[in-house]
Amino acid sequence: MSGTNLNLKLKVWRQASPKSVGAFVDYQVSVSPDSSFLEMLDEINNNLEKNNQDPIVFESDCREGICGTCGLVINGQPHGPIPRIATCQLHMRNFKDGETIYVEPFRATAFPVIKDLAVDRSAFDKIIQAGGYISVNTGGVPDANEIPISKEIAAEAFDSAACIGCGACVAACKNSSAMLFVGAKVSQFALLPQGQPEREKRVEAMIAKMDELGFGACSNTYACEAECPKGISVKNIARLNREFVKAKLKSQNVEA
Amino acid sequence: MGWFSRFINSSIGKKFFMGLTGVLLMLFLIMHLIGNLTLFIGEKAFTNYAGTLETLRPIVRVIEVILASIFIIHIYSGIRLWWENKKANPKQYAVNAKSKESSIFSRTTVFTGSIVFIFLVVHLQTFWYPNNFEETGKSLYQIVTGSFANPVYSLFYVLAMILLGFHLNHGFQSAFQTFGWNHKKYFPFIQKVGTIYAILMAAGFASLPIYFLISRGGM
Numbered sequence: 147m148s149g150t151n152l153n154l155k156l157k158v159w160r161q162a163s164p165k166s167v168g169a170f171v172d173y174q175v176s177v178s179p180d181s182s183f184l185e186m187l188d189e190i191n192n193n194l195e196k197n198n199q200d201p202i203v204f205e206s207d208c209r210e211g212i213c214g215t216c217g218l219v220i221n222g223q224p225h226g227p228i229p230r231i232a233t234c235q236l237h238m239r240n241f242k243d244g245e246t247i248y249v250e251p252f253r254a255t256a257f258p259v260i261k262d263l264a265v266d267r268s269a270f271d272k273i274i275q276a277g278g279y280i281s282v283n284t285g286g287v288p289d290a291n292e293i294p295i296s297k298e299i300a301a302e303a304f305d306s307a308a309c310i311g312c313g314a315c316v317a318a319c320k321n322s323s324a325m326l327f328v329g330a331k332v333s334q335f336a337l338l339p340q341g342q343p344e345r346e347k348r349v350e351a352m353i354a355k356m357d358e359l360g361f362g363a364c365s366n367t368y369a370c371e372a373e374c375p376k377g378i379s380v381k382n383i384a385r386l387n388r389e390f391v392k393a394k395l396k397s398q399n400v401e402a
Numbered sequence: 403m404g405w406f407s408r409f410i411n412s413s414i415g416k417k418f419f420m421g422l423t424g425v426l427l428m429l430f431l432i433m434h435l436i437g438n439l440t441l442f443i444g445e446k447a448f449t450n451y452a453g454t455l456e457t458l459r460p461i462v463r464v465i466e467v468i469l470a471s472i473f474i475i476h477i478y479s480g481i482r483l484w485w486e487n488k489k490a491n492p493k494q495y496a497v498n499a500k501s502k503e504s505s506i507f508s509r510t511t512v513f514t515g516s517i518v519f520i521f522l523v524v525h526l527q528t529f530w531y532p533n534n535f536e537e538t539g540k541s542l543y544q545i546v547t548g549s550f551a552n553p554v555y556s557l558f559y560v561l562a563m564i565l566l567g568f569h570l571n572h573g574f575q576s577a578f579q580t581f582g583w584n585h586k587k588y589f590p591f592i593q594k595v596g597t598i599y600a601i602l603m604a605a606g607f608a609s610l611p612i613y614f615l616i617s618r619g620g621m
Contacts, residue, residue, distance in 0.1 A: 157496070170496065222499030253493045318503055321487035323413070353412055362490030363413035363483050365511065366576040369503035381584045387414055388582025394409045402405060 151176045152238055155246045156190070158202055164258050164266075170248070179239035183226065184209060184216060186238060187249075203262040209234040211375060214310030217317065218263055219250040224314035224373045232312060232375040252313055254322035256360045267313050269359045270327060276355035277348035278331045280340050293339050306333035308376040315370035315378070321362030326370040328356050329382035336389055346393035350402045353390055414580075416479050421577035423476035428570065428577075428599070430469060435606045442613070445543050452533075452542045477519060484512050507572040514569040521562035528555070550614035559611040567604030571597050 153176050161168030177186045184206050191201035207215035211232040218233045220226035226236040241247060249263065257265040307330070315326035332349050335341025341348070364383055371380045409415040437455075440447040455462055500509060528549050533542050540548070549555050574596030578584065583592075 219495055222495040222497030223502065227502075248496045250495055253491065253495065255490050255492060320491060320500065320504075320509065322491035323487070325413075353414060354408075357413050360490055361413075362487035363417055364580075365483075365487070365508060366572070366579050367504035367508035369500065372503040380579065381586075384579050384582045384584030386582075387417070387580055390412075390414045391418060391582065394405065394415075400405050402408070 149179045149239075151178055152241060152243045152245075154238075154241060154244070157246060157248045158263070159250045160202070160262050161251075161259050162261065164260060168259065168262075177238050179237070181238045182209070182234060183218070183220070183236040183238065184234050203260070203264045205264050206234055211235045212310060214312035217252055217265075217312045217314055219248075219252060219317055221248050224252065224317040225312075225375050229372070230375055230377050232310070235375075252317035254313075254316050254319075254361070256322060256324070257313060257316060265313075267311075269361070270311050270313060270324070272359060273324065273328060273352050273355050274331065277344065277351035278335075279344075280335060281343060282340075295338060299337055303334050303337040306330045306337070306378065306382055309334075309374075309378050310376060312375060314373050314375060316361065318369040318373035319362065319364075320367060320369065321365055323364045323370075324356050324359075324361040325364040325383045325386060326374065326378055326380065328352050329380075329384075329386035330378050332389055333382045333385045336385065345389070346397040347399065347402070349386065349389040349393045350397065350399065353386075354402070416483055417580045419475060420479040420483065421580035423472045423479070424573045425577050426472050427476060428574065430472075431570075431603055435603060438607065438610060441543075441546065441610055448543050448546075449541060473522075477515075480512065480515055505572070507568050508576070511569060511572055514565040517562055517565045518569055521558070521566075524558070547614050547618055550611045551618040553615060556611035556615040560608045563604045563608040566607070567600045569600075570603055571600035574599055 153174070156173040156175055157170040158173060159168055160171045173190055175186060175190060177189065181189075184204070187202055187204055194201045204218060205215050207213045209216070211234060214232070216233040217224060218226070220233070220236070225231060225233045226240070228236055228240055251257075251259050251263045252265045252267075254265075256269045257267055260266050309327060309330035311327060313327070316322050316324050319326075332352060335348060336345055366380075366383075368380050370383075371378065410419060437451055440451045529542070529545060532538050532540075532545055538545065550559075575589075575593045578589070578592050583589075
């Protein structure tokens with residue numbers, strides 16, 4: 147089903163280093179409608195390299211929407227105009243011939259630009275390190291399904307665990323809040339028996355780390371849910387709020 | 403720093419107090435509107451209502467102090483959150499796609515809140531202050547209806563009430579979300595109730611200047 151090529155004008159954010167001043171650079175491309183967005187950037191980079199020019203830096207890995215590595219802001223929308231897909235799953239057939247497309251990196255104080263379209267998302271790793279884990283005993287492998295968990299709870303926890311940590315929620319949020327991400331991570335453990343031992347400590351530590359790293363607070367505009375490639379619900383933010391207030395009131399930790 | 407101050411200074415803590423004070427202010431608005439609607443019944447009913455509050459003056463003073471504190475916490479939290487959120491996200495995208503992602507009510511709370519605050523200052527200065535601290539020689543009924551007969555004042559009043567409606571439409575459901583009460587079964591209902599509440603409040607308050615402008619202003 148290959149149609150005729152699309153002629154597009156790309157305005158791509160180029161920034162040499164974290165501290166340098168970036169700007170949009172125009173690229174005129176002719177691209178197959180069957181090409182993916184990242185394949186189009188690959189083609190541009192091949193041409194740039196052929197001409198001994200600096201290729202556009204962007205991140206990608208699995209290119210099938212499950213790793214969370216890619217992430218571009220396309221015409222003001224993280225992961226582009228189509229809902230519930232990652233940038234790598236976006237195809238050029240969704241654009242019109244002659245269109246101008248703005249390509250930018252995720253913008254947030256907590257996600258500084260490394261180069262061009264690549265941003266440093268290690269702030270997410272630091273939040274996970276603060277409490278996004280469970281403790282398990284060493285020893286023999288436990289039997290499968292040893293702990294009874296209802297289908298409903300398992301499904302709900304899985305919906306939260308579907309978060310791929312791409313950071314589109316932060317990029318979409320007018321406050322650069324990470325609460326959808328943190329909400330999903332806190333929820334997947336809070337819902338399951340395995341997450342209970344660290345339940346209160348986890349949410350207190352993850353929120354403290356999130357605030358420390360310079361993410362904003364939630365204004366309940368729900369732009370995060372609209373842009374999330376996995377459709378993570380803002381109910382996770384409500385649960386995060388609930389878990390946090392409960393932990394603050396109940397936990398024995400006066401110092402946290 | 404103890405656990406409580408850490409809680410109120412955390413992102414969720416600030417939101418929590420924003421929501422809590424917001425809900426208290428929403429309850430106050432209901433009381434205020436019910437009182438105001440006596441204006442429709444007539445001068446006697448309104449004067450009776452104002453007179454009742456007058457006899458309860460010491461209690462009213464205490465309530466006013468509590469109310470002012472709630473307002474101050476709400477406004478302080480709002481400005482603080484706005485400032486910190488601005489710092490977290492200093493750059494805008496080249497293309498503004500916000501309308502595809504979120505409602506206008508949720509994105510404009512700082513603006514609508516600011517207008518409501520300006521309205522509040524004017525409102526206290528025109529009604530509350532002269533009624534309590536000035537010898538005007540006029541009854542509160544005369545002060546109120548006199549102000550509403552002024553088209554500029556009434557237009558400002560109505561515009562501020564429309565923006566208050568915007569503010570409440572977001573605030574109502576937002577408070578439930580912030581308290582963590584977002585449930586599949588109830589949240590769609592809460593959102594509808596919030597919109598109905600916002601419309602009732604905006605229309606209820608705005609109906610008074612419109613009524614008196616038309617009946618008294620000779621329009």
